[in-house]
Amino acid sequence: MAFDFQIIESDGVTAARAGRLTTPHGAVDTPVFMPVGTQATVKALTPEQVAGAGAKIILANTYHLFLRPGAEVVAGAGGLHGFMNWDGPLLTDSGGFQVFSLADSRKVSEDGVTFRSHIDGSKQILTPETSIEVQHALGADIIMAFDECSAYPSERAYAEEALARTTRWLARCVDEHNRSGDKDRQALFGIMQGGAYHDLRRRSAEEITAHDLPGYAIGGLAVGEPKDVMYDMLDDCVDLLPRDRPRYLMGVGSPDDILEAVARGVDMFDCVIPTREARHGDAMTARGRINIKNARFERDYGPLDAECDCYTCRNYTRAYLRHLFKAGEMLSATLLSLHNIRFLTRLMERVRASIKDGSFTKLKADLLFYYYGARK
């Protein structure tokens, strides 16, 4: 049994659940946060540093790797695991979201999407079949269906069209994976779309769950809508996905969004927030976000976060981290990224433990209160 998902404990009050997702490269306790290694590296960190920060599974971006270095180069190294020196579970997205958010001169047809590379302007095409082929070559444990993500806000007509195409493309992804894939090696997840329209979300859920897949994702949220819209959609959406399969909310990584989504039954998250914010000097701490550039840290010889057990907090002061940042030293990105990832993996550890001992609702309230202070 290469792939498996077991729910270990369900929260009595909310829809939160603690589980375990098994993959060919190891098991992952859920709810889980997955750091993003867009170009086959979590920015500024070695895989050992990523693992040291408590991460068990990394996401990589098919769109970026398809364009550079190309699927053949990665396949020549025996796939992404060997290429990037990460022996744990990996997930690749399908390129769908990036084609819609990054590429130039995009043209969508029933066949797929033609676009110009944001790197060199070259003309490229991604279809459900090529996305799956590329993801086969990359070899991640979990691969994603090629979808069309409607932006927020979207007219109902377009959201409906995008979800319908996503449904048709899913059938082609499933066919391609059946034809040329290895289901013991790679699990294909489907993606729900439907914009901010409850009935469209319901329709999308029904259509994607018509395929018996090892997992399902919620796409098209965290794309610019207000948080209350996202939570309102999640109120409905999550429950539409099978209870016995992992549910993955794509692109979400802020502590409040994670906690609200876990409460609604989501198991998996990914986001560039911890590493991107780190590169801007922002550190997530138990008392909220701080920016290490701030002059008040010039002679602050305490750790970034007194409650944190990460390498950075055990060994470096705010004064040193501020110095590194002000001096333009790359090590600041490394040390803050490592800390921010650890902040989120530790958050998930506490979430999992609280689901098991029945204290999730209290933990959620406490974490939101301390992290956001008066803001919530």
Next chain:
Amino acid sequence: MAFDFQIIESDGVTAARAGRLTTPHGAVDTPVFMPVGTQATVKALTPEQVAGAGAKIILANTYHLFLRPGAEVVAGAGGLHGFMNWDGPLLTDSGGFQVFSLADSRKVSEDGVTFRSHIDGSKQILTPETSIEVQHALGADIIMAFDECSAYPSERAYAEEALARTTRWLARCVDEHNRSGDKDRQALFGIMQGGAYHDLRRRSAEEITAHDLPGYAIGGLAVGEPKDVMYDMLDDCVDLLPRDRPRYLMGVGSPDDILEAVARGVDMFDCVIPTREARHGDAMTARGRINIKNARFERDYGPLDAECDCYTCRNYTRAYLRHLFKAGEMLSATLLSLHNIRFLTRLMERVRASIKDGSFTKLKADLLFYYYGARK
């Protein structure tokens, strides 16, 4: 005995010697290469990565740390060791060289040097006394005298004036260190100047060795002169320094220069070469330097250097490293820096072993032949 230098073995053919330098933060086998951590970090590496690459002692730059974050900020962390999380031996230079190479609007007087900070244009002054005071606050195991480094080429009159001032400033550095320093904690080294003039070098050596110091450095070489001029100067210079004290050739780090200098009796080296070249994609290998950007490495699944035992060579392919570099990923600087430092620390390990077993001359010839190929 906080500081000690013992010669363990001398080469029978050349002036090379293998020794051991003891400091309050540990012992260092010589000849040794010291990576540069200009701003209290070896660029792109954690201290553990630096140690993992075989480095035992790091150099930091007083000029940079004096300007940013300032000596008080570092002193508040208990000194540079705690500030940067490096518990091994440290050496700080005096700021002399940087004042002459980096600062704007420099004015030299007998008292010291006034200049404008290259960071914010602020007016600053460094004197022999303030340089030593700052180095006391930084707390490195080895500190350097404040000198005036004449550029190459320099008129004889200026080289003579700079060496004379260096001699007078050394007396003031020694006085300041006697007055306010702790010689069990920090060893002060003097610096020879004299440009490319043999008799001036001799005069400088006589004048600085009139002070009984725990070590002596050769400054003002590797500042743009042809290599044969440097080697010709070293032919004389090194021997003018006491045999029983460590001899430090400042700013040298290319394999040929290191080997030629070791053959002439030099014990210590520092240079930004391994880390700076790494950031430009240049890797030092047993068969010479390669640039990882080169298209021929696109599908090269071998290590950077088949003879190397470093973390990078054990875990990553040239194809991956090229991808990281082309994709602008910071990890490329980390992995190449780590490799280049290991290349030099491994070179020094082999040099030390060869001095002990009498094969240094052969090793030197072999290394130069393979590294530089037809060029030598």
